[in-house]
Amino acid sequence: MDHRWILNQSIIQENPPRCYASLNISCVKTVYPMETRTFMYILFSFIIFFTLIGNLLVIITIIHFKQLHTPTNYLILSLAVADLLVGGLVMPPSMLRYVETCWYLGNTFCKIHSSLDFTLCTASILNLFLISVDRYYTVCHPLLYPVKMTTNMTLFMIFVCWALSVLVGFGMIFLELGILGVEDFYYNNVACEGDCTVFLIIITTGFGGHTIVPNVATLS
Template structure:
C-alpha cells in the first residue's frame, strides 16, 4: 500500500506542468528558473519602453515642426504610430505569454491581441513599401515627384495601409479564415487551453498577401 502511494506521488511529480491543472486539454507549461524570469521581464520591459519612447519622439517631432510636414514624413509618422502601438499594446501581453509560457488573459483578448499583432505588423510592412515607392519617385523621377506624391495621395495610401491591414488582421482571426479547411487538425493538434497562437495555412497567407498589396499597386501581371 505504501509502495503504491509512493509510486502515485512520483508519477504526479514527474508529470509535465500544465497551464490549467484542472482543465482537460490544457497546454503544457514551461517553467523558467526564477532568475531567468526576472531577466526576461526586465529585457522585455526595456524593449517595450524603448519602442514606445523612440517612436513617440518621432511622432512629436514631426507634428511639432511645420517644416517637417511633407508627404515622406507623413509616411514615417504613420510607420511610427504603428510601431508605437506595437510597443505599447502588443508587446506587454506577448511578454507575459513568452515568460509564463501560457496565455491567462482569455480567449476573446487572445483574438483581439492576435488581430492587433497581425494588423500593426502589416501596417508597418505596407508603410515601408509605400516609403520605398516614395523614395523611388523622388530619386528616379524628381520632376514628377511633387505631382504624384501629393498630400492627398499620401493620405490615401496611408488610409489604404491601415484599412487593408485591419481587414486582414481582424477578418482572418475573428472569421477563422486561417484554419479554413484544416479545422479538425487545428483543434486536435494546435488549440489548447492556455495557448494563444496565430495559425495560418499557406493559401490563407498567400491570399492575404495578395489582397494587401494589390490596392497599393505593388503587384504587376
C-alpha cells in the same frame, strides 16, 4: 543527489506542468527558473520602453514642427504610429506569454491581441513599402515627384494602407480563415487551453502537385 535528480526529471516527463492543472485539455507549460524569468521581464521591459519612447519622439517631432509636414514625413509618421501601437498594445501581453509560456488573458482578448498583431505588423510593412515608393520617385523621377506624391495622395495611400491592414488582421482572426477546411485537425491536435497562437496552412507545390502543410505561427 543524482538519483533524486533523475527521479524528479522522470516525474516531470510523466506529469508535465500545465497551464491549468485542473484541465486535461490544458497546454503543457514550461517553467523557467525565477532568475531567468526576472531577467526576461527586465529585458522585455527595456525593449518596450525604448520602442515607445523612440516612436513617440518621432511622432511629436513631426507633428510639432510645421516645416516637417511633408509627404515623406507623413509616411514616416504613419510608420511610427504603427510601431508605437505595437510597443504599447502588442508587446506587453506577448511578454507575459513568452515568460509564463501560457496565455491567461482569455480567448476573446487572445483574438483581439492576435488581430492587433496582424494589423499593426501589416501596417508597418505597407508603410515601409510606401516609403520606398516615395524614395524611388524622389531619386529616379525628381521632376515627377511633386506631381505624383502630393499631400492628398500621400494621405490617401496611408488610409488605404491602414484599411487593408485592419481588414487582413481582424478578418483573418475573427473569421478563422487560418483553420478554414481543417477545423477538425485544429481542435483535435493543436488547440488547448492556455495557448494563444495563430494557425496557418502552408501550401507547397512539388512535382506531385500541391501539398498542404499545417503550421502554427506565434506572432510577436
